[in-house]
Every structure is written in C-alpha cells, then in structure tokens.
Amino acid sequence: MATIEEIRPEEMQSHERQPASTEEALWRDDPRLARVPAVHAETLIAAGSRAVIVAPHPDDEVLGCAGLLMHLAQLGHPILLVAVSDGEKSHSQDSVLSPALLSHVRPAETTQALSLLGVSDITIIRAQLPDSDVAGHRTKLQDLLGAYLLPGDTLFASWQFDGHPDHEAVGQASREAARALGCRLIEIPIWMWHWRTPDHAGIPWQRARKLELDEQMQERKKAALACYRSQLEPDHSTGNAAILPPEVLAHFHRSFEVYFV
Numbered sequence: 001m002a003t004i005e006e007i008r009p010e011e012m013q014s015h016e017r018q019p020a021s022t023e024e025a026l027w028r029d030d031p032r033l034a035r036v037p038a039v040h041a042e043t044l045i046a047a048g049s050r051a052v053i054v055a056p057h058p059d060d061e062v063l064g065c066a067g068l069l070m071h072l073a074q075l076g077h078p079i080l081l082v083a084v085s086d087g088e089k090s091h092s093q094d095s096v097l098s099p100a101l102l103s104h105v106r107p108a109e110t111t112q113a114l115s116l117l118g119v120s121d122i123t124i125i126r127a128q129l130p131d132s133d134v135a136g137h138r139t140k141l142q143d144l145l146g147a148y149l150l151p152g153d154t155l156f157a158s159w160q161f162d163g164h165p166d167h168e169a170v171g172q173a174s175r176e177a178a179r180a181l182g183c184r185l186i187e188i189p190i191w192m193w194h195w196r197t198p199d200h201a202g203i204p205w206q207r208a209r210k211l212e213l214d215e216q217m218q219e220r221k222k223a224a225l226a227c228y229r230s231q232l233e234p235d236h237s238t239g240n241a242a243i244l245p246p247e248v249l250a251h252f253h254r255s256f257e258v259y260f261v
C-alpha cells in the first residue's frame with residue numbers, strides 16, 4: 001500500500017502552488033465514477049446518531065458535504081462541526097487579505113453559507129489549529145476530537161489521502177479518534193477531484209458511495225459556495241489567481257457528493 005509520501009508530489013504542499021487541474025469532464029466520463037452506487041443519507045448515518053463533521057478549512061464543509069448537511073437537517077440529526085483551522089494562510093504574505101483578517105473573514109463565510117443551506121441547528125467548535133500545519137498538531141486534534149466525540153457519533157472527515165497535508169492530517173486524526181471510541185468514520189474526498197485523475201491507484205472505488213442532491217439542493221449548494229468570496233475571487237492586491245477558480249468549483253457543482261464508507 002502506498003504511503004502518503006509516495007503518492008503526494010511535492011507541488012501538493014499548499015493551496016497556492018497547484019499543478020494542472022483535472023477537468024471535471026474527465027471524472028464525468030469515467031465509468032468507475034459512473035458505477036459508484038447511490039446511498040441514502042439514512043444509510044450513511046443511523047437514526048438518532050449525531051453527525052460530527054471535521055473540516056480542515058472554512059469552505060471544506062460545503063465543498064465536501066453541503067448536500068449531506070441539508071439531508072441531515074431535514075432528518076433532524078444533531079450536527080457538530082469541528083472547524084480545525086480558520087484558513088488564515090490561504091493567501092500569500094503580501095496580500096491585503098492578511099492572516100489576521102482571513103481568520104475573521106473565512107469563518108464568517110462559513111456562517112453565511114450554512115445559513116443559506118438552511119442548516120441552523122448546528123454546533124460549531126473552532127479548534128484554531130494553524131492553517132498549513134495541522135500535521136504538526138495532529139495529536140492535539142486527536143485529543144480534542146476524543147474530548148468531544150460520543151460513542152454512537154458518526155464522523156465525517158476529509159479523506160486521509162486527499163493530497164492536501166491539512167486534509168490528510170485531519171483524516172488521520174479522525175480515524176484514530178473514531179477508532180478509540182468505536183465511532184463510524186466516513187471519509188470525504190475534496191482536493192482529490194482537482195489533483196488526482198480517475199486512474200489514480202489509491203482511489204478506494206469499492207468504498208465510494210454517491211449521495212444525490214435534488215435540484216433545489218444543487219441550487220442551494222451553488223449559492224452557499226458563492227459565499228466563500230475570499231477563495232473565489234482573484235487577489236487584486238497581489239495579482240494571484242483565485243484559490244477556487246471555476247474549473248475547481250466545477251467538481252462541486254455536481255448533482256451528487258461522493259463519500260468513502
């Protein structure tokens with residue numbers, strides 16, 4: 001089995017240095033993705049179980065699981081969002097969007113997006129671990145999850161081989177915490193859609209399930225994604241491109257979300 005180091009090229013070290021992206025058409029036309037079976041939200045999470053979403057950065061909760069959040073809200077599940085970092089390192093040092101400013105701007109974008117999704121009954125814990133160095137604080141995250149998790153919770157976390165170091169550290173800490181408490185862990189690929197191709201050997205197709213979003217949910221997810229303006233707009237103060245340009249966003253405008261069960 002490949003280690004993280006073996007499957008993560010050097011250029012995958014931060015949001016700012018992105019290699020060429022994988023076009024959404026490549027995923028859309030792939031027979032392996034087409035064959036992924038559908039799953040109902042009620043199958044992903046048992047009745048009465050609390051959903052704990054562990055998001056590395058403000059935007060991952062909506063990129064990865066806006067549809068799930070809407071389903072959970074409809075089904076009346078309690079939701080705990082563990083916001084691991086405030087995403088303060090998304091822009092370069094000379095940007096007008098400084099870390100101090102981003103640590104306020106980005107969580108506020110999450111609040112607005114969740115409101116547009118109609119997800120109001122949600123508890124948010126901000127761990128404020130350092131963006132871009134979650135791996136250096138993995139034990140701390142594991143301890144924090146251990147303190148807040150309850151037996152019977154269902155944990156949703158970024159995939160442990162997602163390609164972004166913070167996402168992978170969150171996936172690993174969540175796996176350990178879930179194992180310690182006997183909680184179910186479901187993983188969410190996010191940057192995989194951008195940095196990997198369908199031929200990537202590490203994609204666990206056998207564990208993949210599709211959660212369908214009806215048309216209204218798709219529209220609400222698009223509207224919620226539009227709240228993350230700091231990530232969607234080019235940085236005029238530095239001339240840097242948007243963190244989430246349209247070709248990346250296209251992966252998250254689908255009529256379904258994929259979960260590794």
Ligand SMILES: [Zn+2]
Nearest residue numbers: 056057060167
């Ligand atoms: Zn992220």
